[in-house]
Amino acid sequence: QVQLQESGPGLLKPSETLSLTCSVSGYSISNGFYWAWIRQPPGKGLQWIGSMYYNGRTSYNPSLRSRVTISVDRTKNQLSLKLSSVTVADTAVYFCARVAASASTSWGQGTLVTVAS
Amino acid sequence: QTVVTQEPSFSVSPGGTVTLTCALSSGSVSTRHYPSWFRQTPGQPPRTVIYSTNTRSSGVPDRFSGSILGNKAALTITGAQADDESEYYCVLYMDMDSGSWLFGGGTKLTVL
Numbered sequence: 001q002v003q004l005q006e007s008g009p010g011l012l013k014p015s016e017t018l019s020l021t022c023s024v025s026g027y028s029i030s031n032g033f034y035w036a037w038i039r040q041p042p043g044k045g046l047q048w049i050g051s052m053y054y055n056g057r058t059s060y061n062p063s064l065r066s067r068v069t070i071s072v073d074r075t076k077n078q079l080s081l082k083l084s085s086v087t088v089a090d091t092a093v094y095f096c097a098r099v100a101a102s103a104s105t106s107w108g109q110g111t112l113v114t115v116a117s
Numbered sequence: 118q119t120v121v122t123q124e125p126s127f128s129v130s131p132g133g134t135v136t137l138t139c140a141l142s143s144g145s146v147s148t149r150h151y152p153s154w155f156r157q158t159p160g161q162p163p164r165t166v167i168y169s170t171n172t173r174s175s176g177v178p179d180r181f182s183g184s185i186l187g188n189k190a191a192l193t194i195t196g197a198q199a200d201d202e203s204e205y206y207c208v209l210y211m212d213m214d215s216g217s218w219l220f221g222g223g224t225k226l227t228v229l
Contacts, residue, residue: 038220045206045220046208046220048220059212059215059216095163099218101210103168104168107162107165108162109162110162
């Protein structure tokens, strides 16, 4: 059974770069599926940030595209997220997920990132 | 800009039936959007209820069903239980080639 675990700094200052890692166990990222980052501001709904296909092809939410980079470290079986020039509006719980159209989505537990001066 | 719309809130009596919907601001929802439904309680990550329009995720009771109703995706709970009280989100694939997703705003379901 696949398991996903997000990790990274919980507190950032405005203008800094958010860097998160999703450690995947029980399944190799290189074997298939989309691997996605989703976020949820406090008290609000879910927002898709972007996805990486298992072959490395990426796609991003147009509203975040200029600031987002998703990458993979296949040797560590880890997915990474970088979001540059953060503001308080980027405060959210960040989830990673394994996604496919014809399969159940598997979610990590999420990690809270707070942006404050 | 395309938006996915869900009812903000819904209430159902225990044992009752409720249908939550998921609509696109431009066009109809179809099976080609591979609608998924997630439920989420406070402080917890989302859990998959339905994927690919009408397939229940492992362990989900058969009182949950998914469908396309008219031009919307729908999640129906038949014989609602108190434990079903939750926030429910739909998500649609907007481009299968890129895997891009678009979430609805969520429906807060109250069972009382």
